[in-house]
Amino acid sequence: MSDHESFEQFRERMNKIILDEAPLEVKRFFSLDSQTYSDGALPAKIKELLGLSLSMVLRCDDCVRYHLKQCVALGFSDEEIWEAMSVSLIVGGSIVIPHLRRAVDALKQIRGDTQ
Amino acid sequence: MSDHESFEQFRERMNKIILDEAPLEVKRFFSLDSQTYSDGALPAKIKELLGLSLSMVLRCDDCVRYHLKQCVALGFSDEEIWEAMSVSLIVGGSIVIPHLRRAVDALKQIRGDTQ
Amino acid sequence: MSDHESFEQFRERMNKIILDEAPLEVKRFFSLDSQTYSDGALPAKIKELLGLSLSMVLRCDDCVRYHLKQCVALGFSDEEIWEAMSVSLIVGGSIVIPHLRRAVDALKQIRGDTQ
Amino acid sequence: MSDHESFEQFRERMNKIILDEAPLEVKRFFSLDSQTYSDGALPAKIKELLGLSLSMVLRCDDCVRYHLKQCVALGFSDEEIWEAMSVSLIVGGSIVIPHLRRAVDALKQIRGDTQ
Amino acid sequence: MSDHESFEQFRERMNKIILDEAPLEVKRFFSLDSQTYSDGALPAKIKELLGLSLSMVLRCDDCVRYHLKQCVALGFSDEEIWEAMSVSLIVGGSIVIPHLRRAVDALKQIRGDTQ
Amino acid sequence: MSDHESFEQFRERMNKIILDEAPLEVKRFFSLDSQTYSDGALPAKIKELLGLSLSMVLRCDDCVRYHLKQCVALGFSDEEIWEAMSVSLIVGGSIVIPHLRRAVDALKQIRGDTQ
Numbered sequence: 001m002s003d004h005e006s007f008e009q010f011r012e013r014m015n016k017i018i019l020d021e022a023p024l025e026v027k028r029f030f031s032l033d034s035q036t037y038s039d040g041a042l043p044a045k046i047k048e049l050l051g052l053s054l055s056m057v058l059r060c061d062d063c064v065r066y067h068l069k070q071c072v073a074l075g076f077s078d079e080e081i082w083e084a085m086s087v088s089l090i091v092g093g094s095i096v097i098p099h100l101r102r103a104v105d106a107l108k109q110i111r112g113d114t115q
Numbered sequence: 116m117s118d119h120e121s122f123e124q125f126r127e128r129m130n131k132i133i134l135d136e137a138p139l140e141v142k143r144f145f146s147l148d149s150q151t152y153s154d155g156a157l158p159a160k161i162k163e164l165l166g167l168s169l170s171m172v173l174r175c176d177d178c179v180r181y182h183l184k185q186c187v188a189l190g191f192s193d194e195e196i197w198e199a200m201s202v203s204l205i206v207g208g209s210i211v212i213p214h215l216r217r218a219v220d221a222l223k224q225i226r227g228d229t230q
Numbered sequence: 231m232s233d234h235e236s237f238e239q240f241r242e243r244m245n246k247i248i249l250d251e252a253p254l255e256v257k258r259f260f261s262l263d264s265q266t267y268s269d270g271a272l273p274a275k276i277k278e279l280l281g282l283s284l285s286m287v288l289r290c291d292d293c294v295r296y297h298l299k300q301c302v303a304l305g306f307s308d309e310e311i312w313e314a315m316s317v318s319l320i321v322g323g324s325i326v327i328p329h330l331r332r333a334v335d336a337l338k339q340i341r342g343d344t345q
Numbered sequence: 346m347s348d349h350e351s352f353e354q355f356r357e358r359m360n361k362i363i364l365d366e367a368p369l370e371v372k373r374f375f376s377l378d379s380q381t382y383s384d385g386a387l388p389a390k391i392k393e394l395l396g397l398s399l400s401m402v403l404r405c406d407d408c409v410r411y412h413l414k415q416c417v418a419l420g421f422s423d424e425e426i427w428e429a430m431s432v433s434l435i436v437g438g439s440i441v442i443p444h445l446r447r448a449v450d451a452l453k454q455i456r457g458d459t460q
Numbered sequence: 461m462s463d464h465e466s467f468e469q470f471r472e473r474m475n476k477i478i479l480d481e482a483p484l485e486v487k488r489f490f491s492l493d494s495q496t497y498s499d500g501a502l503p504a505k506i507k508e509l510l511g512l513s514l515s516m517v518l519r520c521d522d523c524v525r526y527h528l529k530q531c532v533a534l535g536f537s538d539e540e541i542w543e544a545m546s547v548s549l550i551v552g553g554s555i556v557i558p559h560l561r562r563a564v565d566a567l568k569q570i571r572g573d574t575q
Numbered sequence: 576m577s578d579h580e581s582f583e584q585f586r587e588r589m590n591k592i593i594l595d596e597a598p599l600e601v602k603r604f605f606s607l608d609s610q611t612y613s614d615g616a617l618p619a620k621i622k623e624l625l626g627l628s629l630s631m632v633l634r635c636d637d638c639v640r641y642h643l644k645q646c647v648a649l650g651f652s653d654e655e656i657w658e659a660m661s662v663s664l665i666v667g668g669s670i671v672i673p674h675l676r677r678a679v680d681a682l683k684q685i686r687g688d689t690q
Contacts, residue, residue, distance in 0.1 A: 014676035017683075021653070025266045025661045026675075032262065033669045036205045036255045041194035046161065050168045050202045055670070057169050058206070059520075060634075062673035078481070079156035086485045087165045090151045091173070093402075093438025094493045095515070098522035100486075101474035108477075129446035132453075136423070140431045140496045141445075147492065148439045151485045170440070174290075175404075177443035193251070201255045208668025209263045210285070213292035215256075216244035223247075266665045271654035276621065280628045280662045287553075287629050288666070289405075308366070309616035316370045317625045320611045321633070323553025324378045325400070328407035330371075331359035338362075370611045377607065381550045381600045386539035391506065395547045398510045399517050403551070424501035432510045435496045436518070519635075538596070546600045554608045555630070558637035560601075561589035568592075 007062070037070075045074045049084050056088035059099050065106045072110050081107065122180070152185075160189045164199050171203035174214050180221045187225050196222065237292070267300075275304045279314050286318035289329050295336045302340050311337065352407070382415075390419045394429050401433035404444050410451045417455050426452065467522070497530075505534045509544050516548035519559050525566045532570050541567065582637070612645075620649045624659050631663035634674050640681045647685050656682065 005013070019027060037047045048070040055063035071081055085103060089096050120128075134142060152162045163185040170178035186196055200218060204211050235243075249257060267277045278300040285293035301311055315333060319326050350358075364372060382392045393415040400408035416426055430448060434441050465473075479487060497507045508530040515523035531541055545563060549556050580588070594602060612622045623645040630638035646656055660678060664671050 010680075011676065014679055017679055018675070021657070021679075023270065023654070023657050023661050025262060026657070026664060028258075028262050028265075029661075029664055029669075030672075032255060032258050033205055033672075035258075036202055040198050040253065041192065042164075042198045046164070047198070047202055049157075049161070050165060050199060051206065053165045054168060054172050054203065054206045057173065058670045060670050060673060063670060077156065079483070082481070082483050082486070083155050083157045083162070084165060086483050086489075087151055087162055088169065089438070089486060089489055090148055091166065091169045091439050093434070093436050093441070094489075095436055095518045095520050095523060096438070097490075097493075098520060100478070101471065104474055104477055104481075105470075125450075126446065129449055132449055133445070136427070136449075138424070138427050138431050138500065140492060141427070141434060143488075143492050143495075144431075144434055144439075145442075147485060147488050148442075150488075155483065173440045175440050175443060178440060194253070197251070197253050197256070201253050201259075204256060204259055204668070206668050206670055208664070208671070209259075209666050210288050210290050210293060211668070212260075212263075213290060215248070216241065219244055219247055219251075220240075263665055266661055270658050271652065272624075272658045276624070277658070277662055279617075279621070280625060280659060281666065283625045284628060284632050284663065284666045288632065307616065309368070312366070312368050312371070313615050313617045313622070314625060316368050316374075316611055317622055318629065319371060319374055319553070320608055321553050321555055321626065321629045323549070323556070324374075324551050325403045325405050325408060326553070327375075327378075328405060330363070331356065334359055334362055334366075335355075368615065370607060373603075373607050373610075377600060377603050378550055380603075381547055385543050385598065386537065387509075387543045391509070392543070392547055394502075394506070395510060395513045395544060396551065399513060399548065399551045402514050403517065422501065428500050428502040428507070429510060431496055432507055433514065435493055436511065436514045539598070542596070542598050542601070546598050546604075549601060549604055554604075555633045555635050555638060557605075557608075558635060560593070561586065564589055564592055564596075565585075 007065070011062075045076070048074055049076065049080075052081070053084045053088045056085055056096060056099060056103065057092040059092070059096060061099060061102050064099060064103045068103060068107050069110055072107070078107065078111070122177070126177075160191070163189055164191065164195075167196070168199045168203045171200055171211060171214060171218065172207040174207070174211060176214055176217050179214060179218045183218060183222050184225055187222070193222065193226070237295070241292075275306070278304055279306065279310075282311070283314045283318045286315055286326060286329060286333065287322040289322070289326060291329060291332050294329060294333045298333060298337050299340055302337075308337065308341070352410070356407075356411075390421070393419055394421065394425075397426070398429045398433045401430055401441060401444060401448065402437040404437070404441060406444060406447050409444060409448045413448060413452050414455055417452070423452065423456070467525070471522075471526075505536070508534055509536065509540075512541070513544045513548045516545055516556060516559060516563065517552040519552070519556060521559055521562050524559060524563045528563060528567055529570055532567070538567065538571070582640070586637075620651070623649055624651065624655075627656070628659045628663045631660055631671060631674060631678065632667040634667070634671060636674060636677050639674060639678045643678060643682050644685055647682070653682065653686070 019030065037051060038044055048067055052064065052067035052071050055067050068081070085100060089100060134145065152166060153159055163182055167179065167182035167186050170182050183196070200215060204215060249260065267281060268274055278297055282294065282297035282301050285297050315330060319330060364375065382396060383389055393412055397409065397412035397416050400412050430445060434445060479490065497511060498504055508527055512524065512527035512531050515527050545560060549560060594605065612626060613619055623642055627639065627642035627646050630642050660675060664675060
């Protein structure tokens, strides 16, 4: 990431390069990844919560931040988000805690709380 | 597991030993683990779906089977269960597939389908 | 897996159910998974070796067995297969050893060696 | 593993094949793996406890069983073994539980308890 | 983490928010996490060494740094700490190396060595 | 890492300390790690591609960057590197994507493209 670039700008710039230069399989996977979170037998909202919970247990800060944004946009309350993260904490153990701290920080930023 | 013992019998026998002989921290963790899936800001039903999805991405067959049973008992349709498992497949990749196969087999058994 | 069923029969039976009953995303992922190992800038043969090495480091016995079969079919020698597995062992550490043992056993069976 | 073969027999048979047929790097790694658990600044006994705890959090049943045997042979009490496993449970979360159950079963067998 | 904030300040600020806002299960888990490292059948000192070794193999830099501090405070020599980290390296493989580098750097800082 | 130090400088400085102060097992492992990527039944070039693919699926940015450099130095084209990374993406799932983004960025830097 260059110095003055935010995470969102980096993400967008790289996605552009990937969709431009990656082999067909990668592009298809990216498209499949989007489809997977759309409404179906389960509403998109629940799928985003699954995405958040999975990202937390797999300890991927970027993925957690992304799904937190989606969960907030889709109307989940902090209490609901906290409970999804608790399930990940209990399933994944204390190794998840540093990611939980960063998730809490990210959630505050997304909600626009001054800190 | 002894030869004539089912997974459920083994699970129950070991849980009994653990609750009898384990240190306090382990007992407290087991109790905390149960509490985590009860109704709160999120309904217990959604938490079980999270549990299923997390177990699948972490590739734990015993955990998948346990949460499948809970998800069936709490009224999820096969279509809904399939979609939760799809999210785990996309997040976790093809390494999840052997566990998906065993999950499909377990789900059929839980539903009592003859095969 | 039912009692008299081999791993290959189980795999095939489950794949059939999955391609019949799974949501579109799962079917697309299965198809994408196949495409990924076909000839491209890298020959299919090298991709199967990558698949073997990845399966070993991620400690998935079923996946290792599958890619071992492909690697043998595509003409890799035991020496070459061993070296791909060594890289996985060094990258993944001693936790890989039990899977290496089972891989060696599987390779002998695939080669049809009597033991 | 052939039908009438125990885990220990399989382990020994495969180790023999590996030390016979594997590339030099694999043999060296096996030898390095043994050296790592010998007395040094830390006594071998503590290193075996580390080995047990690591095997548990990485969810490798074969490795857990192996280190349990070593820990028993080196004189750890059940209480001490339990506490090492508790640390792994808290660090690794509920996904560790099925492996904890199998570890408890293995420990009973190693101690020769009838059940 | 805001720009002028150290890791320790961030950790403390987030822990405060978590203990203030998190659901009961999370608070209980944090408390259980602390209890697990206290004296019992195994001394607290050994449990911290387990914590360090587990954090290393699970590749969590924040957790490694935390347990390094505890291990130093509880009187472990560099030689002992190195040996615990060697076990994690052998168990976890070369993928652990970048975390080992950062651990060595952190240990130097904790010991107050000029570099 | 100190403020004005690059990743390569940090890596080199730490490796020097490790080879100076680490126990024999760690030094042997570092040496074994190097040997593993040398020409054998498989050419060094293929082994570096395995190293890249494994680093990607295990989600280690430092390891990915290192093997990308080696792969470029050994003459792999971007198309070939992309395909090795696609296999890792399909095997490891969407959780690999943030690391893929950083790998693409690193590859551009290694190739010296202005961005």
